[in-house]
Amino acid sequence: MKIISRNLLLFAALLLVYTLLFRFGLGQLLTAEKWFWVIIIAILYGGIIFITAWTTGKRDGMENFLFDAGFRWNFTTFLVWGAASEAWFLLDLHSAYESIRVVHITLLIWSGFLLLHFLLFLILRRRRTIKGVHKTDIFE
Amino acid sequence: MINMTRDDQMHDELLGAWEDTYKKGQLTLWIFLSLKEGPKYVSGLQESIHRFSKGTISAEEQSLYRTLRKFYHLKMVDFSAGKGYKGPDRKYYHLTPLGESLLHSFVERNILLFFEEPLKGLLINSSQAK
Numbered sequence: 001m002k003i004i005s006r007n008l009l010l011f012a013a014l015l016l017v018y019t020l021l022f023r024f025g026l027g028q029l030l031t032a033e034k035w036f037w038v039i040i041i042a043i044l045y046g047g048i049i050f051i052t053a054w055t056t057g058k059r060d061g062m063e064n065f066l067f068d069a070g071f072r073w074n075f076t077t078f079l080v081w082g083a084a085s086e087a088w089f090l091l092d093l094h095s096a097y098e099s100i101r102v103v104h105i106t107l108l109i110w111s112g113f114l115l116l117h118f119l120l121f122l123i124l125r126r127r128r129t130i131k132g133v134h135k136t137d138i139f140e
Numbered sequence: 141m142i143n144m145t146r147d148d149q150m151h152d153e154l155l156g157a158w159e160d161t162y163k164k165g166q167l168t169l170w171i172f173l174s175l176k177e178g179p180k181y182v183s184g185l186q187e188s189i190h191r192f193s194k195g196t197i198s199a200e201e202q203s204l205y206r207t208l209r210k211f212y213h214l215k216m217v218d219f220s221a222g223k224g225y226k227g228p229d230r231k232y233y234h235l236t237p238l239g240e241s242l243l244h245s246f247v248e249r250n251i252l253l254f255f256e257e258p259l260k261g262l263l264i265n266s267s268q269a270k
Contacts, residue, residue, distance in 0.1 A: 065206070065209070065210045130214065131213065132213075133210060133213065133214060137210075138210065138214065139168040140165065140167045140203070
């Protein structure tokens, strides 16, 4: 039973690539003032993250019996997105339309939801698992 | 004649569907019974499940590894290293006292009732009915 599994690492790596590509594309489109495409690229970014998280999470569920209520994926997204976004600003790669304040506010709000997710995970783990394995997944 | 064939086909389809549902959740019992016979490595376990169930239950090796990892985590089985056949050491799995106790309770509550009357008689009757 691995907390940092192969699927989680694959998700983190793909997410990093997506985020860097998104940040680059976003900067270019904002500078060119192509507002419609900014919305499109944001939707694509969100969609591809959702699909990747769904696929890797599902595969992880088949290989790894650890119950986490999706918390590891949420936390990884928080860390990777936060680190990549902070680095983007620190390296001065952002456009004139972007502000690091937005990143900080997003991370602040997100950490609140992350805390709620963690509490939910603890409650569900206590109610639905035996030693971290979902009761319905133990016997096959 | 055509109706007879259709009935036979429906019988087989229904039996297949019933057996598929019935087999779900049975792997644990077959694993535990096989380990009750004695410690086994995964391929040996696979072979004895096949033998005990007269070929009606088959388990993928990957599925068995995953299940045994889970049972090990929950302290229902343990393993010790043993000699492999022309290769590296193998993990020989065995039931822990918790596993033994679980098997005992499960069999007592869910299986032994089939060996008592009137169920025993009804089962024998059903098998002879056809």
